Amino acid sequence: MSTRSPLLACPDDILLLILEQCETGSISNLSLACKALRPRCIPQLYREVDLSSHNIGRFSEHEGPTIRPEYQLWTHLNDSHRPETLLPAQRSFLRTLCEYPDYAKYIRSFTWTLIWYDEHAKEEPRAMTEIDYHTWDVFSRMERVETLDLAAIALDKSWDDYCREPPPTLFPRVTDLRLVGWFPHKIVVNIFNSIDLSKLRALRLDSLQEEGRDSNGSPVSEDFNKQHWEDQKRAQLCEDRRKGVTPADDGIIYPGPMWIPFLPLIGRFTSLQSLEIAIPPLEDASNGSSLSDSPVCPDYTTYISVMEELIDSVSPSLEQLSIEYARAAEPHGGLTSGTLSLRMGNAEPILNSFFSRFGIDDCKWKPLKSVSLRGFLERKDLVRDPPERANRYFRGRWLGPSNLERMRNMRAVQARIEAFVSSKGGSLEWVDGSPRPVFNYMGYI
Secondary structure, rough: OOOHHHHHHHOHHHHHHHOOOOHHHHHHHHHHHHHHHHHHHHHHHHOEEEEOOOOOOOHHHHOOOOHHHHHHEEEOOOOOOOOOOOOHHHHHHHHHHHHHHHHHOOOEEEEEEOOOOOOOOOOOOOOOOOOOOHHHHHHOOOOOOOOEEEEEEOOOOOOOOHHHHHOOEEEEEEEOOEEEEEEOOHHHHHHHHHHOHHHHEEEEEEEEEOOEEEEOOOOOOHHHHHOOOOOOHHHHHHHHHHOOOOOOOOEEOOOEEOHHHHHHHOOOOOOOOOOOOOOOOOOOOOEEEEEOOOOOOOHHHHHHHHHHHHHHHEEEEEEEEEEEEEEEOOOOOOEEEOOOOHHHHHHHHHHHHHHOOOOOOOOOOOOOOOEEEOOOOOHHHHHHOOOHOOOOEOOEEOHHHHHHHHHHHHHEEEHHHHHHHHHOEEEEEEOOOOOOOEEOOOOOO
């Protein structure tokens, strides 16, 4: 004789409190074990969905016991070593949402790494399957997602055109948004066009970069990108877009930091409380080296300007500000060597630019509680080097007096920022060295 479960007698609010204390696996097992409880478990089971690989950290299990820092593998850079179960789990989720579309309304937190290529497939084809072509349909049904953490990792395989054609409306109720990595332009544009920017509370641009596209919509090639790295035509395109003028050959977007979607959004984040920006590496692609002293690309110059205006526009409501100057990484995930000179050469003007408006308008920055700055210097002790040691060999480069002077200037900027933040009653965290490298993807491989 079967016994009726006491959980069936619980009111919905009491059962919800019980389910909130259970792990996802336990809720899933309970819904499978009791048909009567299943409808009451589903809302909690799908409330938070995390089918991602970009937040795992390092692929330490794929590294040797004496691995050097430049050969560390990171999940947000390289998809080759992701868990073999991730893509099957994502496809299973898509099938479930296609069969039970009402489940989408229960999802409040959604974390996903966009994967369009099965690296672990035993046999060809490894490309998209039939269920993958329902990705945008499923995403468009998630109209109640409030927290979105979406990542796209640059791949060495050509993506299907479907990947670049998302629906016009995506995640309209998001109030906490994080975008990570290399995206086709249209995905980011459609997300920002969908959400109510006045209700956005947290925005995290984690090395958000543009895949690039030419006038017919296809990705910009690496050769074409480098050919026009310091071209006047490219600079004019940036200037025209910066002024809101439609360029004559509008449609060309070069690979690099994603700044174009933010131009029309400046001033519309009226309730933003937390802003985190990881600045992509500033690499000179004209000679394929991050060591060059030649000027950086106009895209990056404009990017810094746009981010400066974004920070200034949200200062009346901002409580937490985090800026990270990321390190360049090789495609396999390791760090590029010898980036110290360029890092210091660009770091000081970037910081001065971002914080030039500190203290100018006392009506701004009132809610400010904390500022975090990461990766703007490589080592704390270098600035204390005495003059007689000004010329020395460091990480493959001669560290001359000019670099030491740059570091001293950086410390002066740090002191000025710290004084301002403390005057507002806030705290400053200054971390030398970026905790994570970023893949510097200059074209479509």
